[in-house]
Amino acid sequence: MKEQRAGRANATMAKIRAIYGKRLRPEDFAQLISCTGVGEAAQYLKDSTHYAKPLEGISGENIHRGQLESLLRRAYYERYFEIVSFEGLGDVPFYSYITRKTEVDQILECITHINSGVFDQIVTLPVYMNRHTRFDLVALAKVRSFDELMQVVGKTRYGDMLKRFRPRDGGRIDYPAVELALRTDYFDKLIHSTYVFPDNVQLEEFLRERIDMINIINAYRMKVHFSMGGEEIRARMIPVPEYDSSTDRLIQHITQRKLDEMYAAPDRESFLRLLSASWYGREMEREGLTQMPTERALETLQHRRTRHAFAMANSTPAVFFTFNSLLETEINNVIRVIEGIRYSLPVEEISTLIID
Amino acid sequence: MASIERMLYTEIQGSESVLDETLYAISRSGLFHMEDATARLTGSNRRQERLENPYTRPLKQLSEISAVSGVKLAQADCADIPDSSTGAISEEIERLNASTSEIASAIRSVEEELERLRSVLEQISHIAGGSADSLDFDFEQLFACKNIKTRYGRFTAESYEKLPYYADKSFIFTEYGKDNGYYYGFIFAPLSEAEETDEILSDLYFERIHIPEYVRGNVSDAVAHLKDAIAAEEKSLNDERAKMAACVGEHKGDLDRYFSKLKSMHDTFELRSKVLITGGRFKVIGFLPASDEKAFREIFKGAAFEESEPVSVSTRRVTDKDDLEPPVKLRNGKFSEPFTMFVDLYGLPGRGDVNPTTFLAISYTLLFGIMFGDLGQGFVLLLAGIFLGHVKKIKLGRIIERLGVSSMIFGTLYGSVFGFEELLDPVYESLGITFLPFKTIANITTVLYTAIGIGVVLILIAMLINIIKGLAEKDWGRALFSNSGLAGMVFFVSLLLMLLGPSIGIPAGGTAYVLLLIILPLLLMFLHEPLSELCRGKGFRIEGSVGDFIASNFFECFEYLLGYATNTLSFVRVGGFVLSHAGMMSVVLALSRMAGNASPVVIVIGNIFVMGLEGLLVGIQVLRLQFYELFSRYYTGGGKPFVPVSINYDEMIS
Incomplete structure (x- = not known):
């Protein structure tokens, strides 16, 4: 019953759409790009956009780029909690997916630091999520070894997943394998958490599409930057969770066979040829993205598909998930622009950093 | 009885040499709704080449003088100022601007100082607002400590929550207040650890607030001292503003006339973008309420240029066959x-x-x-x-x-x-x-x-x-x-x-x-x-x-x-x-x-x-x-309103 209500929380849906109405427009980005310094950009965001509240106390003159970035990222989480608490949706598992994602991201971040021997995770740690995560984030930032990691997360479900990745003889932790395991589990749980909603098809299709896009982007990077073979790439891809195809209720944009062919492509050109023949390639062409660098084009397509899904979404979970993705992209865009300003990039170059 | 004013489609033609005078007369009449002649008559969306408005700069200067002195400029009779003397007006404004620039710069510097003092007072108030009773120390003595480094400033809520991570470090943060999601307080660290502490503070985006040297005594003394300093600066600001107002006020009558002249020239010039100019002739098109036709024609009769370069005004009723959308009054x-x-x-x-x-x-x-x-x-x-x-x-x-x-x-x-x-x-x-x-x-x-x-x-x-x-x-x-x-x-x-x-x-x-x-x-x-x-x-x-x-x-x-x-x-x-x-x-x-x-x-x-x-x-x-x-x-609606061109003396150019 509670889940049914959570699937059709109309007030939340209306609230999200109202918030979306305040999103940054191209003219806002044009104003941001024209700012001559980080302080001016921060002041603009504070005075003229929906970031006024999170940036309320800042002093435009003295603000540091990292601090501004940190406040913007926090704004994302604050918005998330604001929406979830509006109709008390927090205790429905699906709506806590951002906390689960934060947990996964921070464990992976921790492993990166263990492997590199540089321990500054605290700098970017989203410490405000500590109240919600199933382990202590500050303790995680203090971790210096795999054993210490297990002490912090061992009693959570991540303990069981991580123990098989214990490095031998003080060697490095197999990061790609851990990442695959954690992300696979995250998406699996995420998709399963949507099954409680009476009308989850739209969202499930979107999530499967999202996995496809992540896999294609990663496969392209592995092919181009590391010249990996088909089997190797396939082993590192997030498996799309199984579903009962006999019901034929979900639209699948690409088959596993086509994806495998792409992974096995001998070189970049063959990969791109196969990509352009697929549904995703045709979408890129329809959106006029073929002249862009491939990675950028794929990321842009992912964003536009999210925007489309948001516009078409008619259930609260679908609106909620797609909105959060759009907000995340917007914040990343702002952060890229601010970095561009900080490093005095030409205006034209900064413009190309925005995903739209 | 309610009705809709019958509109006449109107074309005004004349020599380009009297365009500005014509536009000025039209604007002053407040009777004419102007349409874009270039778009309408040539079918092109491209407007007449847009020239830089020469009256914008002197008007901006006037606007600045008005803002700094607090003297509000108003419409005044400027009929005696010939169009040819706008250059001289601009020079006059430049001169006044230069003569007031010294007072303006003094005002700016006092304003900046006031802002700084208010900001320091606000920060110090956080200390006073925390637990002022327990802060019965002398700022001078605090900053003079030889073995302890003291910093005053603020953390964001996020950085504040990260402080437990540094629990094993040898600095302490004494919190004195919270405002707008920031935590204010002192950092105390042994001199030997000062460098490392500063690095950590930098990682945590600690915003240091510098307490000026003249802040002495305990918190209450400092607050009192700052309030006195602010009062003195406010008095000084009022004095400077009064000086400025007196200086500008002397010329108020002239400035109002200059403003009126320049504004009328400026707004008239802006209308040029809707005028079709070709072969030394201009054409202005638009709509005129039929009841005002006679009065509108009269405005050209008394114009100085009417004898040498007459302007022709032709009007006609709008019929169903016309592809025109008359405005509604x-x-x-x-x-x-x-x-x-x-x-x-x-x-x-x-x-x-x-x-x-x-x-x-x-x-x-x-x-x-x-x-x-x-x-x-x-x-x-x-x-x-x-x-x-x-x-x-x-x-x-x-x-x-x-x-x-x-x-x-x-x-x-x-x-x-x-x-x-x-x-x-x-x-x-x-x-x-x-x-x-x-x-x-x-x-x-x-x-x-x-x-x-x-x-x-x-x-x-x-x-x-x-x-x-x-x-x-x-x-x-x-x-x-x-x-x-x-x-x-x-x-x-x-x-x-x-x-x-x-x-x-x-x-x-x-x-x-x-x-x-x-x-x-x-x-x-x-x-x-x-x-x-x-x-x-x-x-x-x-x-x-x-x-x-x-x-x-x-x-x-x-x-x-x-x-x-x-x-x-x-x-x-x-x-x-x-x-x-x-x-x-x-x-x-x-x-x-x-x-x-x-x-x-x-x-x-x-x-x-x-x-x-x-x-x-x-x-x-x-x-x-x-x-x-x-x-x-x-009823269907969807008509466009009748908006006669006019000179807007209420709008400043900034």
Whole structure:
């Protein structure tokens, strides 16, 4: 019953759409790009956009780029909690997916630091999520070894997943394998958490599409930057969770066979040829993205598909998930622009950093 | 009487050498609505090449002088300043700007110092606001410590939450206040650890706040000292501003004239972008209210250039064949004029529309009065309307004023004063009237039937307006066959008579009646489009297949039928609100009886509540009835407003 209500929380849906109405427009980005310094950009965001509240106390003159970035990222989480608490949706598992994602991201971040021997995770740690995560984030930032990691997360479900990745003889932790395991589990749980909603098809299709896009982007990077073979790439891809195809209720944009062919492509050109023949390639062409660098084009397509899904979404979970993705992209865009300003990039170059 | 001003399409031509003078004359007249001649006459969207406006710079300087000195510039007579002397004016402004620049820079520097002092005071206040009692230390002594490094500043909430991570480090943070998501306080660290502490603080984006050297003594002393310093700077700022105002004030008369001249030249120059200039000749096009034609021609007769370089003004009526969209200027009577804002809200009359303001004003006032009838509350509305409309100059106030009077009239008919339904009874009895037909609570059925009756009358009037306008425009389809045309009206009235006639003693029915007055009009509405085409002389044509035609017109007719029913029943709300008003006030009176000694308070609060809530609701509901039930029958809207070009002396160039 509670889940049914959570699937059709109309007030939340209306609230999200109202918030979306305040999103940054191209003219806002044009104003941001024209700012001559980080302080001016921060002041603009504070005075003229929906970031006024999170940036309320800042002093435009003295603000540091990292601090501004940190406040913007926090704004994302604050918005998330604001929406979830509006109709008390927090205790429905699906709506806590951002906390689960934060947990996964921070464990992976921790492993990166263990492997590199540089321990500054605290700098970017989203410490405000500590109240919600199933382990202590500050303790995680203090971790210096795999054993210490297990002490912090061992009693959570991540303990069981991580123990098989214990490095031998003080060697490095197999990061790609851990990442695959954690992300696979995250998406699996995420998709399963949507099954409680009476009308989850739209969202499930979107999530499967999202996995496809992540896999294609990663496969392209592995092919181009590391010249990996088909089997190797396939082993590192997030498996799309199984579903009962006999019901034929979900639209699948690409088959596993086509994806495998792409992974096995001998070189970049063959990969791109196969990509352009697929549904995703045709979408890129329809959106006029073929002249862009491939990675950028794929990321842009992912964003536009999210925007489309948001516009078409008619259930609260679908609106909620797609909105959060759009907000995340917007914040990343702002952060890229601010970095561009900080490093005095030409205006034209900064413009190309925005995903739209 | 309400009507729409007839507009004349106007072309003004002349030599390019007198363009600016011509545009100035047009602007000053306030009679001419200008259109883009380049786009209209050449079919191009490209406007005349845009030249930089030479009057922008001196106007900006004037604006700065005005802002810094606080001397507000106003329109003044500048007729004696020839156009050729604008260069000299600019130089004069430059000179004044230079002579005031020293005072302006002193003002700026005092403002900056004041801002800094206020900021420091705010920061120090965080310390005082924390636990000032325990802070009985001397700032000088604190910063003079040799073995301890002290920093004062603030952490974001996020960084503050990260402090436990550094629990093993040898610095401590003493928090003295929280504001806007920031934590304020002192950091104390041993000198040997100062460097590492500063690095950590940098990672945590600790914003250090420098306490100026002149802040001495304990917190209370520092706050007092800062307040004195701020007061001194404020006095200095006022002195400098007074000096500036005196300096600029000396030239106020001249500056007003310069401003007026430059602004008129500036705004006139801006109009050039809409002028077609070719072969040394210019052409300006636009619209002129027919009633102002004579006055408009007069403005050129007295112009200095009229003899040497005459300007030709040609006007003509706009016909249906013209591909022109004249602007709309409504002409309304005194009573209906404030209601123009509702017409604006919906959209000004489009081509073929009537001016709906009078009908709207009368029906709106009538319906509001019926729904909100109360002599006392109406009087309060009248007073509020007078205050808002005449003192505050809010247009809605003048509408409220009229609604108040209407409410008072109907309140008198209902016998209702601030919710007391019997208060007027003795008055009526003394006049020999013992029975009030609209005494609301006693006559619920009468009220509801009357409401529907009023709705029917208003709908019929709306239909009649539509028919008359359709006939005047020779739009036979609209006048005769539409659902708000003659066919619709006959159908609506006949159906109502058939349904309600017997109960009021009018027998209506029978085969001939049904065939001629119900079926035939319905059939005409069904064939509305092909019959309209036939009337236009284009033959009886059906677009698309016959099947599609039947299907789409069947549903359209079905919608008409539903429309007649819903439009009529919609007016039940008029009666509903009459009853709800009486009902709510009876609750207020019941509560007041329960309140004992506080009874007058309850009555006053209750009346204010009912007036606020119900007044707003009734206002919205009546507007809804106007827009949905009545406008939909005779009005389309979508016209563009008549905006004559003029010189805007209220707008500064900054």
